[in-house]
Amino acid sequence: MRHFNALDDSELQTFFKYPPAEFNRDTDREKLGLALGAALYTPGSRPDFAAKIIAGSYRRDTFSGLATLMICLEDAVADTELESAEANVVSQLKELEQASQSHIEGSPLLFLRIRNSGQLDKLTKLAGSSLGMLTGIVLPKVQAADLEPFFSALDRASESAGRKLYALPLLETEEVLFAETREQALMDIYSKLRHEKDRILTIRVGATDFSSLYGLRRPVERTIYDVHLIRDCLISILNKFTKAEDGFIVSGPVYEYFTAETDAWLSSKPEKVLWEEVQLDVLNGFKGKTCIHPSQIAIVNAGHIISHETYEDAMLILAKSDTFNGILQSPQRNKMNEVKPHLSWAKKVAAQAEIYGVLNEYYKPIDVLNHIRAKQLANQV
Numbered sequence: 001m002r003h004f005n006a007l008d009d010s011e012l013q014t015f016f017k018y019p020p021a022e023f024n025r026d027t028d029r030e031k032l033g034l035a036l037g038a039a040l041y042t043p044g045s046r047p048d049f050a051a052k053i054i055a056g057s058y059r060r061d062t063f064s065g066l067a068t069l070m071i072c073l074e075d076a077v078a079d080t081e082l083e084s085a086e087a088n089v090v091s092q093l094k095e096l097e098q099a100s101q102s103h104i105e106g107s108p109l110l111f112l113r114i115r116n117s118g119q120l121d122k123l124t125k126l127a128g129s130s131l132g133m134l135t136g137i138v139l140p141k142v143q144a145a146d147l148e149p150f151f152s153a154l155d156r157a158s159e160s161a162g163r164k165l166y167a168l169p170l171l172e173t174e175e176v177l178f179a180e181t182r183e184q185a186l187m188d189i190y191s192k193l194r195h196e197k198d199r200i201l202t203i204r205v206g207a208t209d210f211s212s213l214y215g216l217r218r219p220v221e222r223t224i225y226d227v228h229l230i231r232d233c234l235i236s237i238l239n240k241f242t243k244a245e246d247g248f249i250v251s252g253p254v255y256e257y258f259t260a261e262t263d264a265w266l267s268s269k270p271e272k273v274l275w276e277e278v279q280l281d282v283l284n285g286f287k288g289k290t291c292i293h294p295s296q297i298a299i300v301n302a303g304h305i306i307s308h309e310t311y312e313d314a315m316l317i318l319a320k321s322d323t324f325n326g327i328l329q330s331p332q333r334n335k336m337n338e339v340k341p342h343l344s345w346a347k348k349v350a351a352q353a354e355i356y357g358v359l360n361e362y363y364k365p366i367d368v369l370n371h372i373r374a375k376q377l378a379n380q381v
Contacts, residue, residue: 001106003037003301003356006064006372012357015368017308020357025109025135029166032135033201033249035355036109036288038300039068043076044112045085050092053110054103062294062376065301069108070290074115074140082115086123093130104133111168113138117146117153124157131157136166136201141173141209144188151196167199172206174213177233186240193241193248200248203241204290205234207253220257220269223277225284235284242285244344252278252286258293271299275366278303287352298376302369306353308361314349317342 003020004012012019023035040063042049049071052058058066071092077085089112096104112134114120120137137157139150151167158165175185193200210230211217218227225231234253241248255277259268278300281289289300312331320328321343328337359365 131161166201172209252281252289314346
């Protein structure tokens, strides 16, 4: 699969100097973590997600560009429906396992959000080898004490799946949020996850759960960074998990509003605020974002495209880093590039550029986004 698959070769040449690279679930961990992009959740009780995958529904129309589909057995499923939702997930995975490879090739990467390690063991026994249709397991409400039993259960699940399943820990508990416990909780989680780094695809954050612990909910016109209690926690998580030497990837929190309008694009309040929040996510070090509606997919992914100027600066720094560690004038002659302090940034830009592409000069990510949406709207007419 490849990001921006709604664009044909001619359109890719128009917008991109270097188009996005292809990837799949066997792509190396750091690139794959970057590639998750807009991760869309769907309830585990949904009876037709396998049929939609086989029919290619998640590769076109409003779902175009979706690389990551997360099947949720946690908050999206009521306690009274849990057992039937578990049975449904097992049935759907087995249906996918029986489908021909040609029918599922290019479909989004599948992840399963569980409630706890005990549930994962239960599903491992029920689903068996069909767990191999998954790329990873999302563990919500992580505390340090949860991690050892979870990784043991993940080992058993991977053995049944016949492939390594990645872990996606989700930070969203009061121990991580409240200032009096945050530093110790994050240190305890970090120390355990460092030892499992090669098995962790992304670390995810739950801003909605965080907000609920204070009885807060941001209005549609505000980004999560305007809610200072939550912002401070997110910054602490980034401070702990985005150190250049560690190689963790932290994914941005959900923005829980979307528009029902079919003829508006970045003219409605939800689209404008989401676009702004994605810029702030990337600026602060988040990569990718949890989504709740297919209209959010293109906005999130377009926000990760690398501009021509940014790429030129990064390539200059990387090219000179082995022989020179002083100051370089930027190709655009509008900024200072310092090889030593900007080197880790340049490496991250290069990795992101491979996955999301590099624009031709004079184009901006918003141009790609508007073009994709225009095509979607045209197809609806």
